[in-house]
Amino acid sequence: MSSARFVRPSPPAGSSAKKDRTTARTATSLAPTLATAAAKLRRRFGARLLEEKESFGELTFVIAPGDWMRVLAFCKTAPDLAFDQLDCLMGDHLPERADTPFAVLAHLTSHVHGHRLRVKTFLAEGGPLPTVTGLWPSAGFDERETWEMFGIVFQDHPDLRRLLTAEDFRGFPLRKDFPLEGNVGGRVRTDLRGKI
Amino acid sequence: MNDAIDSATIHAREADSTSPDTPPRPNVEQLRERKARTRQHLETGGDIMTISMGPQHPSTHGVFQMVLDLDGEVIVDLRPEIGNLHRGVEKLCEHRTYHQIIPLTDRLDYNSAFAMNHGFCEAAEKLMGVEVPPRARYIRTIAHELSRLANHILWLGVHIMDLGTQTFFVICFRDREYVLDLFEMLTGARLTHSFARIGGVAKDLPDGFEQRCRKVIEFLPKRIAEYERIVKHNRIYYKRAKNVGIFTSEDCYAWRVTGPTLRAAGVARDLRKDEPYAAYDEVDFEVAVEYNADVYDRFLVRMKEMRESCKIIRQCLDGLPGGPYLARDAAHSLPVKRDVLRDSAAMIQDFYQVFQGPQAPKGEVYRAIEVPKGEMGVYIRSEGGAKPARVRFTTPSFYHGQAMPALSIGETVPDLVAIFASVDVVLGDCDK
Numbered sequence: 001m002s003s004a005r006f007v008r009p010s011p012p013a014g015s016s017a018k019k020d021r022t023t024a025r026t027a028t029s030l031a032p033t034l035a036t037a038a039a040k041l042r043r044r045f046g047a048r049l050l051e052e053k054e055s056f057g058e059l060t061f062v063i064a065p066g067d068w069m070r071v072l073a074f075c076k077t078a079p080d081l082a083f084d085q086l087d088c089l090m091g092d093h094l095p096e097r098a099d100t101p102f103a104v105l106a107h108l109t110s111h112v113h114g115h116r117l118r119v120k121t122f123l124a125e126g127g128p129l130p131t132v133t134g135l136w137p138s139a140g141f142d143e144r145e146t147w148e149m150f151g152i153v154f155q156d157h158p159d160l161r162r163l164l165t166a167e168d169f170r171g172f173p174l175r176k177d178f179p180l181e182g183n184v185g186g187r188v189r190t191d192l193r194g195k196i
Numbered sequence: 197m198n199d200a201i202d203s204a205t206i207h208a209r210e211a212d213s214t215s216p217d218t219p220p221r222p223n224v225e226q227l228r229e230r231k232a233r234t235r236q237h238l239e240t241g242g243d244i245m246t247i248s249m250g251p252q253h254p255s256t257h258g259v260f261q262m263v264l265d266l267d268g269e270v271i272v273d274l275r276p277e278i279g280n281l282h283r284g285v286e287k288l289c290e291h292r293t294y295h296q297i298i299p300l301t302d303r304l305d306y307n308s309a310f311a312m313n314h315g316f317c318e319a320a321e322k323l324m325g326v327e328v329p330p331r332a333r334y335i336r337t338i339a340h341e342l343s344r345l346a347n348h349i350l351w352l353g354v355h356i357m358d359l360g361t362q363t364f365f366v367i368c369f370r371d372r373e374y375v376l377d378l379f380e381m382l383t384g385a386r387l388t389h390s391f392a393r394i395g396g397v398a399k400d401l402p403d404g405f406e407q408r409c410r411k412v413i414e415f416l417p418k419r420i421a422e423y424e425r426i427v428k429h430n431r432i433y434y435k436r437a438k439n440v441g442i443f444t445s446e447d448c449y450a451w452r453v454t455g456p457t458l459r460a461a462g463v464a465r466d467l468r469k470d471e472p473y474a475a476y477d478e479v480d481f482e483v484a485v486e487y488n489a490d491v492y493d494r495f496l497v498r499m500k501e502m503r504e505s506c507k508i509i510r511q512c513l514d515g516l517p518g519g520p521y522l523a524r525d526a527a528h529s530l531p532v533k534r535d536v537l538r539d540s541a542a543m544i545q546d547f548y549q550v551f552q553g554p555q556a557p558k559g560e561v562y563r564a565i566e567v568p569k570g571e572m573g574v575y576i577r578s579e580g581g582a583k584p585a586r587v588r589f590t591t592p593s594f595y596h597g598q599a600m601p602a603l604s605i606g607e608t609v610p611d612l613v614a615i616f617a618s619v620d621v622v623l624g625d626c627d628k
Contacts, residue, residue, distance in 0.1 A: 055560070058562060084450075107573065
């Protein structure tokens with residue numbers, strides 16, 4: 001079949017050339033301030049940073065859920081890191097990871113240095129995580145959304161209610177086992193009496 | 197609306213309102229102090245009335261509910277309730293190929309649909325390593341700035357309408373038509389364009405577009421001067437907007453409020469300059485910054501941005517390079533439609549891209565761009581293949597709606613209308 005030509009997207013020579021270009025861009029685009037910040041994080045937390053990954057010019061640190069608050073607080077307050085803005089806090093579901101199938105990712109931005117960092121942690125189902133609304137108030141909606149979409153509980157969150165879906169919605173829609181068409185049939189059930 | 201007073205009077209009044217030795221550009225401490233002065237913190241021992249503003253209130257521009265606790269007319273507490281327009285875009289994205297996601301992004305922020313397409317395509321191209329040809333980058337810049345113009349003109353009309361005038365709204369809508377006509381010529385659609393493609397744009401510039409676009413960007417700065425003549429020195433607008441809704445740069449960082457609201461707080465943060473994409477590093481423009489962090493300065497920032505947008509479009513039209521408008525990348529991007537009917541390889545590529553989809557490598561990327569409302573980030577995690585495993589749209593309105601309590605507690609209800617309009621929330625963008 002002619003389409004077989006396209007199943008493997010590019011010939012080996014072309015793909016290696018592309019890979020070279022990508023890695024070259026990755027190597028150059030990691031800002032010196034971010035390298036300093038990463039060194040500082042490594043010095044402070046050492047083996048507590050379970051994994052460090054650099055891809056597409058972005059730096060990712062994987063940490064244990066127990067260190068979530070401590071690492072993020074350090075990221076915000078240390079002057080060499082100075083991540084004063086939480087760009088996005090989000091959940092993810094990876095069913096292939098048997099014991100810790102859920103992930104929470106925080107994308108941090110620094111207005112002082114202009115660099116970005118991703119901090120990631122893997123959790124068991126519903127596995128509680130401390131809230132970071134005390135560090136960045138903007139995490140409030142993000143954590144509510146992560147809770148309603150994945151069922152990840154954020155301890156001490158000031159207002160952990162459903163955000164985007166209806167009050168009486170059942171299930172956690174962004175989990176991979178949740179069907180695209182939903183599970184409540186064709187009727188939207190809303191009974192909001194006494195709930196707001 | 198012809199209640200205009202000259203700028204000297206306004207500047208004199210502005211000087212009166214602060215002490216004479218205050219420098220013209222307030223710093224964060226001064227703003228914080230001014231914010232404390234303009235907000236009323238009443239004792240909450242009295243009668244608190246709880247009312248629901250929205251979800252169908254005209255000033256919410258959609259379905260945004262604010263549950264207000266009021267002491268007289270002063271807002272003691274505010275709880276934003278969103279989600280009435282939730283369509284599950286992120287879930288839908290996991291079941292579609294990268295090409296099929298582009299029309300979904302139109303519906304996020306329908307006032308600046310191209311900016312949303314552009315943001316998703318930038319992230320997907322970063323993931324797949326697709327090089328965008330120069331002509332496509334320039335066309336994208338033109339379309340992005342046109343969408344910024346359309347968005348800001350609409351914002352202006354609606355903002356002024358919320359503050360009590362109807363005529364100006366119609367004036368703005370008339371001028372927005374010129375921009376939408378350009379979009380119609382360029383993409384065939386007026387609101388939901390789906391014009392960006394992975395690796396470029398859907399079509400080349402049509403015949404006659406350049407002349408017409410030049411006419412519009414010659415004409416719009418005159419209209420912007422007219423808007424300023426009507427609004428900027430208007431006594432009613434000045435009183436409604438000056439020193440209302442002060443939000444310092446620290447507050448903006450904490451609540452992730454970006455875009456014109458951040459720039460009105462004196463921060464020259466613009467991803468078009470800081471993390472350039474498309475052709476923004478090849479054109480010359482200034483980041484619009486104001487320093488008073490109130491509703492009035494957000495208006496001034498948007499007026500400046502519209503002028504800069506016209507400048508960017510003019511430079512792009514002047515320096516528009518030739519060449520293809522879509523990347524020649526058989527694995528990731530669609531072929532040029534004209535070739536599909538003539539060339540068998542292009543036809544195979546078309547079938548492959550439509551039925552199989554682009555083959556992305558494993559990995560995760562986060563790409564943020566500056567859309568008219570603020571910073572929009574797109575996170576994509578791919579496990580290989582044609583469909584993403586997780587997509588997250590970090591849309592500005594989501595956070596701007598969340599910041600409403602911090603923006604407006606201590607202000608009065610009429611000011612709340614001005615503040616809500618000034619941060620520019622679109623509910624399609626907010627509810628995803």
